[in-house]
Structure formats: C-alpha cells, structure tokens
Amino acid sequence: MFRFIAADLVRHRWGALAVAVLIALATALGVVVTLEERALRLGSARAAAAFDLVVGAPGSETQLVLSAVFLQPAPLTLLPGSVLAELLADPRVAYAAPVGFGDFSDDRPVVGTTQPLVDGLGGIAEGHTFMRLGEAVIGAAVPRALGETFHPMHGMAEARGGVHTAITYRIVGRLAPTGTMWDRAILVPIEAVWHTHAPDNYGHEGHRHEQEADAGRHDVAATGTTPADASPDSVQPRTIADAYKRRQESEAAGFDAPIRPSAVADPAAPGVPAIVVKPRTIADAYRLRQAYRTDHTLAVFPGEVLTRLYGTLGDARQILAFVALNAQILVAAAVLLVVLIHVLARRRQIxxxxxxGAPRVVVFAMVWLEAVLVVGAGLVTGFLLGYGVALLLARKISVQTGVVLPVGFIAEDGGAFLLLFAACGLAALLPAALAYxxxxxxxLRD
Amino acid sequence: MPDLDIRDLVVRFTGLERPALDIPELVLPAGAHVALTGPSGSGKTTFINIVTGLERPPAGRVAWGGTDIGRLGEGARDRWRATHVGLVMQEFHLFPGLSALENVLLPQRLAQFRLPPRLRAEAGRLLERVGIERPGQKIETLSRGQMQRVAVARALVARPGIIVADEPTASLDAEAGAAVAELLSALAGEVGATLLVATHDACLIAGMERVLHLEAGRLVPAASLPAASAPVSAAPAPAV
Structure with missing residues (x-):
C-alpha cells in the first residue's frame, strides 16, 4: 500500500509539490501573523520590565512611554528639576533616574541619565561606568569600541539638527545586553546633557542651525578623526567664527570634570523630559503614581500603557488573522477541488x-493517506516556513530597534496545528469517500 | 475449480427498452475454456462484469461452484473476486512507477495484511514463465506485449479458479497477441482454471473449447463462427 502511494506520489510529484507548497504558504501566512504579534508583545513587555513607573510632564501617556522606554524621539515638555529632587528624597522610591533624550550619534539616541538606571538596566559588562562629564557608556549593540570618541548631534540625522561639535564624549564602558532599545543607546551623565543644552547655549544653537543645514549632517563620531577634521569648521562663514569659537569653548569647558551625583538632587537643577522611578513596593508604586498625577506631572505604569497598546495591536492582529484565515480557506477549497479532480481522473485506476481484489477499505485508506501525506507535508513545511520568516522579521526588527523579539511556539500552537491537521484529515475523507x-x-468500461 | 451456473439473468439499464443482458440459463463446466464473442454493444462487458462480481446481478442467479455471487455484499464480492478470479484487461491496468514484480503482487499486497512468502516466489516463477526477464524493471519501460504478459502473471499469481480476460489481445500486434493468447490457454490449463475470454480475435477464439456468442444481450448459436468450434458453441446450453 505504501509502496503504491509512494509510486503514485512520485508519478504526480509536481502536482503534489504544488499542492503542498500552496498549503505551506497559506499556513506560513497564519503562523507569521501569530508568531510576530506574540513576539512583538513579549519583546516590548520585556523591554518595559525595567521601568516600573515613568514620570513626565503632562501630555500623551503613550508618547511618554514610547519616548522613555523605547527611546522614540519626540519633543516632550520638560519636568522642572525640582520633581527629580523630590522623587530622589521620597522614601517610597528605591531609585529615580532622569532620562534625558534629544541628542543622537549616528542615529543612536544619546541619553543622559544617572548611575541607578545604568545598574537598573543590567549594569556594565565591559569597561567602567561614566565618572566624568565627557564619558559615555554604550549599549551592547552599539558597534563602537571602548576608547572611541564622538560628538553628539541635536535631533535625528533626518531632522538636520546641529552638531555639538565642541562636545566630545569618550566611550568608557559597555552595558550588558538587555534585549531592548537601550542596547542601541549611548548613555551619558545627565549633567553633561544639561551642560550641552545650557540655556545660554540655545541662542547660538539656533543661529547655527541655519548654517548647518547647508553644511550637511556630519556626525563626527567617527574613530580617530579629530574634531577639527570633521567639524564643519571649514564651511563656517567668518562672520560667526568668533561666536562659534566662544561657544565651543564654553561647551568644552569643564567637560573633563567628574560628575557630581548630588547635582541631580538639586531642586534648582535643569529640567528633564522623563524620570524612571523604581518604587520600593507595589503599594508604593500605586501611591507614587497617584501622587504624581497632578497638573504639572504625569505618572504612568508602562506596563499599563503597553497593555492598552496591545489592545490596538490585538485588533490589527485579528484583522490580519482574518485575512490569513480566509486565504487558508480559499487554499483549502482549491486543494480539495484539485484532490477531487485527481481522484475522478483516477476513476479507472481505482x-x-x-x-x-483490493478491498474498498484499502482503496479508501490509500486515497485518504495520500491526501493527508501531501497536505500534512504542506502543513509542517508551512509551520517551519512561518517560523523561519517570523524569525527573520524579528531579527530585522531587532537590528533596527534593538528590541529582541522572542519568536517561539507555545503549547497553544501545537493545539492549533493538531486542529488544522484534523481539519485536513476530515477534508481528505471526501475524496476518499468518492474513491470508496x-x-x-x-x-472495464471504455 | 468452480463451475458457472446462470439462471434467469436479466440486466436492464434505465432508458433502454431491451435488456442489456438476458440469459435464461447457462452452465459452464469447471475448467472449461470459453470464448465470448459478439459485436460491440452486445453485452459482453456487462456479462463479464456480472460473472466476475464487479457488478451485482439485478435479477436471477449467478453461481460459481455453488456460491451465488448476487447474494454477496459488495465487500464480500470483492473478497470472493480477490480469491477466485484472475482478471486480464484490454488496457492492462498496470501501475506505473512500480516494477513488474510489484505489479504482479500489488492486488495481493492490498488485499492481505501480510504477503505470504510463497506468493513472491510464485510471482517470480510466473514472470519467468511469461517471459519477463527482469522482474525489477519498471512497468512503463516494457513493451505493450510484455505488459500484457505481466498482467497475465498478475491474474494467475493467487491461483484463482476462474480466469477472465476482456479483449486481452485487442490492443496488441498480432505477434504479441498470439503470445498472450497462447499463454492464457496454457497457464489456465496448467492450473486447471476455468477460462472465459471476451474477444474478437479469431486466433484466440480458435484455441477455446467453446464459444458463447452474444447478440443484443442474448446468447445465440454462433453460426458464423469458425467451423472448429461450431458444434460446442450452441447456446443457450440445454439444462443438465
């Protein structure tokens, strides 16, 4: 019987292959949708794990979480420095760390923060943490070596911001991998960010933007190049040369100074866009959130905001799943038709x-088994293919965002696979019954 | 070896006024070699389908060796046919992708859970007997004459008491047809099986002991047949 099925499959190998491929593609479609949505959900949830509570200025909760947790650039209103000082002094707070974003280096966010967040993210894996204003710690996925230097740029490259030419950070440490956006980030002392964006500098910055627009977007973070080589010095018009020089000097001044952790506890310190808070207990977390939901501050649980986002994501997934399901049904119907035609074409052979003298049951079993073999092969291939594609997609997203998306099957998928297989087995009964x-x-009839 | 006993067999197809087959009485002794002749549409194929149990006789009695196959269910008829009937058809119905030996053994393999080793030996012997030198050769690479000889071996491998051939030589050239005709008679004689051949082939008819001639569903005396077989071909045969 098996020999006969094998011979028949070999004889109709292209047809069988086409059917299997069709089924595999339809299955893969559904598998990719399911796996990718789950990976996105798990990955972002993991990315938010280190962030129990985020405090920012009133505005969009979602944007606050996207910016503070996923480092998505957005111009957030600054919180007054006093909020950070207040939080640092609060006994319910295990630690509170500022997240000062806005600067970039090669499209990688340069984030100003303090030591507790460095530890909270998993600590340093290589080198040492920043101890001076001009020192930086890079995320695990930043392709730079310790000892390299770079100049941060204000705003994303596309936004054509200005290069803080005079500021040079030296990379002194590397974070342990976190599987989050922070793997692509560069961490610097918050004081350094304040220094860069000190109010008396903003006037010059604004002035310089106009020149810079023509000069191009040079991120001079490259290795070995001296600031003089790579800075847009040569294209600077003479008229503002003096101002530029003065600014350069003022920016560079004191960048070698050691950081003062106490500076962030100063209520008079400059503002920050967001503060990551680690409460001591769950009860403290709720109390803190309550306390910082005021007219001037906004406190959110990233997990909560994410859950809401997943709701939206879930709707999208349902639509995709619906599309995938319909594709599968269409394919199933087409395949069933093909198998039926095949059986009808083989009337005489059967x-x-x-x-x-072959018993009816044997003929029935043969047709059924052959159909199930082809369809089953398609299903298994489809699951593997879907897994592979989901993995590739996840990797691509990881490379782009730093968020590690855990692609994987869960027990539920096994159930879905068996269900699908059972459905195919049932559908195959039809041609088998026809043969029966x-x-x-x-x-004998010709 | 079973004898055939047919009484009051009438087969009608819807839409046709005359019955496709109407045989009040026919008795064939066990081991007889019988040719079934008649023009196209005379009911030969229907007759073959009925006596091999492929179709259920709607009325009357068709008994082989006392077993009325009309009373068997479809499954039972399949089983009965598998053990008692060896079939050879005009379009060999050999299965491509399988070797000559596998083709000979296929019906047995499908009908039995485990293939008895003696069947394999018998299949080898029969293939040698019908002149197939390489039993492992893929069936689609054989000539048509060789294919029909493999089909003959397949019909005989389970040692059936009845061998039924439907135009076994019609799609072969004269030489190959003669070889197959000879083999059929010889092999049926060797095992003492009842041989029933529906054919137009004069050469094949000549080798038979008896000729049944069908005209419009009825057995008629075959006046126009070769003289050699005329005396025994009178039909319907008188009741014993």
Whole structure:
C-alpha cells in the first residue's frame, strides 16, 4: 500500500509539490501573523520590565512611554528639576533616574541619565561606568569600541539638527545586553546633557542651525578623526567664527570634570523630559503614581500603557488573522477541488484496484493517506516556513530597534496545528469517500 | 475449480427498452475454456462484469461452484473476486512507477495484511514463465506485449479458479497477441482454471473449447463462427 502511494506520489510529484507548497504558504501566512504579534508583545513587555513607573510632564501617556522606554524621539515638555529632587528624597522610591533624550550619534539616541538606571538596566559588562562629564557608556549593540570618541548631534540625522561639535564624549564602558532599545543607546551623565543644552547655549544653537543645514549632517563620531577634521569648521562663514569659537569653548569647558551625583538632587537643577522611578513596593508604586498625577506631572505604569497598546495591536492582529484565515480557506477549497479532480481522473485506476481484489477499505485508506501525506507535508513545511520568516522579521526588527523579539511556539500552537491537521484529515475523507464509492466495473468500461 | 451456473439473468439499464443482458440459463463446466464473442454493444462487458462480481446481478442467479455471487455484499464480492478470479484487461491496468514484480503482487499486497512468502516466489516463477526477464524493471519501460504478459502473471499469481480476460489481445500486434493468447490457454490449463475470454480475435477464439456468442444481450448459436468450434458453441446450453 505504501509502496503504491509512494509510486503514485512520485508519478504526480509536481502536482503534489504544488499542492503542498500552496498549503505551506497559506499556513506560513497564519503562523507569521501569530508568531510576530506574540513576539512583538513579549519583546516590548520585556523591554518595559525595567521601568516600573515613568514620570513626565503632562501630555500623551503613550508618547511618554514610547519616548522613555523605547527611546522614540519626540519633543516632550520638560519636568522642572525640582520633581527629580523630590522623587530622589521620597522614601517610597528605591531609585529615580532622569532620562534625558534629544541628542543622537549616528542615529543612536544619546541619553543622559544617572548611575541607578545604568545598574537598573543590567549594569556594565565591559569597561567602567561614566565618572566624568565627557564619558559615555554604550549599549551592547552599539558597534563602537571602548576608547572611541564622538560628538553628539541635536535631533535625528533626518531632522538636520546641529552638531555639538565642541562636545566630545569618550566611550568608557559597555552595558550588558538587555534585549531592548537601550542596547542601541549611548548613555551619558545627565549633567553633561544639561551642560550641552545650557540655556545660554540655545541662542547660538539656533543661529547655527541655519548654517548647518547647508553644511550637511556630519556626525563626527567617527574613530580617530579629530574634531577639527570633521567639524564643519571649514564651511563656517567668518562672520560667526568668533561666536562659534566662544561657544565651543564654553561647551568644552569643564567637560573633563567628574560628575557630581548630588547635582541631580538639586531642586534648582535643569529640567528633564522623563524620570524612571523604581518604587520600593507595589503599594508604593500605586501611591507614587497617584501622587504624581497632578497638573504639572504625569505618572504612568508602562506596563499599563503597553497593555492598552496591545489592545490596538490585538485588533490589527485579528484583522490580519482574518485575512490569513480566509486565504487558508480559499487554499483549502482549491486543494480539495484539485484532490477531487485527481481522484475522478483516477476513476479507472481505482476501479482497477478494486477489480483486482483490493478491498474498498484499502482503496479508501490509500486515497485518504495520500491526501493527508501531501497536505500534512504542506502543513509542517508551512509551520517551519512561518517560523523561519517570523524569525527573520524579528531579527530585522531587532537590528533596527534593538528590541529582541522572542519568536517561539507555545503549547497553544501545537493545539492549533493538531486542529488544522484534523481539519485536513476530515477534508481528505471526501475524496476518499468518492474513491470508496467508485464502482470497480468502471475499470472495464471504455 | 468452480463451475458457472446462470439462471434467469436479466440486466436492464434505465432508458433502454431491451435488456442489456438476458440469459435464461447457462452452465459452464469447471475448467472449461470459453470464448465470448459478439459485436460491440452486445453485452459482453456487462456479462463479464456480472460473472466476475464487479457488478451485482439485478435479477436471477449467478453461481460459481455453488456460491451465488448476487447474494454477496459488495465487500464480500470483492473478497470472493480477490480469491477466485484472475482478471486480464484490454488496457492492462498496470501501475506505473512500480516494477513488474510489484505489479504482479500489488492486488495481493492490498488485499492481505501480510504477503505470504510463497506468493513472491510464485510471482517470480510466473514472470519467468511469461517471459519477463527482469522482474525489477519498471512497468512503463516494457513493451505493450510484455505488459500484457505481466498482467497475465498478475491474474494467475493467487491461483484463482476462474480466469477472465476482456479483449486481452485487442490492443496488441498480432505477434504479441498470439503470445498472450497462447499463454492464457496454457497457464489456465496448467492450473486447471476455468477460462472465459471476451474477444474478437479469431486466433484466440480458435484455441477455446467453446464459444458463447452474444447478440443484443442474448446468447445465440454462433453460426458464423469458425467451423472448429461450431458444434460446442450452441447456446443457450440445454439444462443438465
């Protein structure tokens, strides 16, 4: 029987292959949707794990979380420095760390923060943490070496911000991998960010933007190049040369100074866009959130905001799943039709088998088994293919965002696979029944 | 070896006024070699389908060796046919992708859970007997004459008491047809099986002991047949 099925499959290998491929593609479609959505959900939830509570200025909760946790650039209103000082002094707070974003280096966010967040993210894996204003710690996925230097740029490259030419950070440490956006980030002392964006500098910055627009977007973070080589010095018009020089000097001034952790506790310190808070207990977390939901501050649980986002994501997934399901149904119907036609085309062959004495049950079993083999092969291939594609997609997203998306099957998928397989087995009963009812006399009629 | 006993067999097809087959009485002794002749549409194929149990006789009695196959269910008829009837057809119905040996054994493999080793030996012997030198050769690479000889071996491998051939030589050239005709007679004689051949082939008819001639569903005396077989071909045969 198996020999016969094998011979028949070999004879109709292209047709069988086409059917299997069709089924595999339809299955893969559904698998990718399911896996990718789950990976996105798990990955972002993991990315938010280190961030129990985020405090920012009133505005969009979602944007606050996207900016503070996923480092998505957005111009957030600054919180007054006093909020950070207040939080640092609060006994319910295990630690509170500022997240000062806005600067970039090669499209990688340069984030100003303090030591507790460095530890909260998993600590330093290589080198040492920043101890001076001009020192930086890079995320695990930043392709730079310790000891390299770079100049931060204000705003994303596309936004054509200005290069803080005079400021040079030296990379002194590397974070342990976190599987989050922070793997692509560069962490610097918050004081350094304040220094860069000190109010008396903003006037010059604004002035310089106009020049810079023509000069191009040089991120001079490259290795070995001296600031003089790479800075847009040469294209600077003479008229503002003096101002530029003065600014350069003021920016550079004191960048070698050691950081003062106490500076952030100063209520008079400059503002920050967001503060990451680690409460001591869950009860403290709720109390803190309550306390900082005021007219001037906004406190959110990233997990909560994410759950809301997943709700939206879930709707999208349902639509995709619906599309995938319909594609699968169409394919299933087409395949069933093909199998039925195949069985009808083999009427005489099946009749001959019966005529020669093959029991009806055997003929039934053969047709069923052959259909299930082809369809099953398609299903298994489809699951593997879907897994592979989901993995590739996740990797691509990881490279782009730093968020590690855990692609994987769960027990539920096994159930879905079995269900799908059972459905195919049931559908295959139809052609098998057709063969079963086939009159053996048909073999003799010409 | 079973004898055939047919009484009051009438087969009608819907839409046709005359019955496709109307045989009040026919008795064939066990081991007889019988040719079934008649023009196209005379009911030969229907007759073959009925006596091999491929179709259920709607009325009357068709008994082989006392077993009325009209009373068997479809499954039972399949089983009965598998053990008692060896079939050879005009379009060989050999299965491509399988070797000659596998083709000979296929019906047995499908009908039995485990293939008895003696069947394999018998299949080898029969293939040698019908002149197939390489039993492992893929069936689609054989000539048509060789294919029909493999089909003959397949019909005989389970040692059936009845061998039924439907135009076994019609799609072969004269030489190959003669070889197959000879083999059929010889092999049926060797095992003492009842041989029933529906054919137009004069050469094949000549080798038979008896000729049944069908005209419009009825057995008629075959006046126009070769003289050699005329005396025994009178039909319907008188009741014993």
């Amino acid at each position: 009749g001959a088998l019966r005529a020669f 009812r086939q009159s053996p006399a048909a073999a």
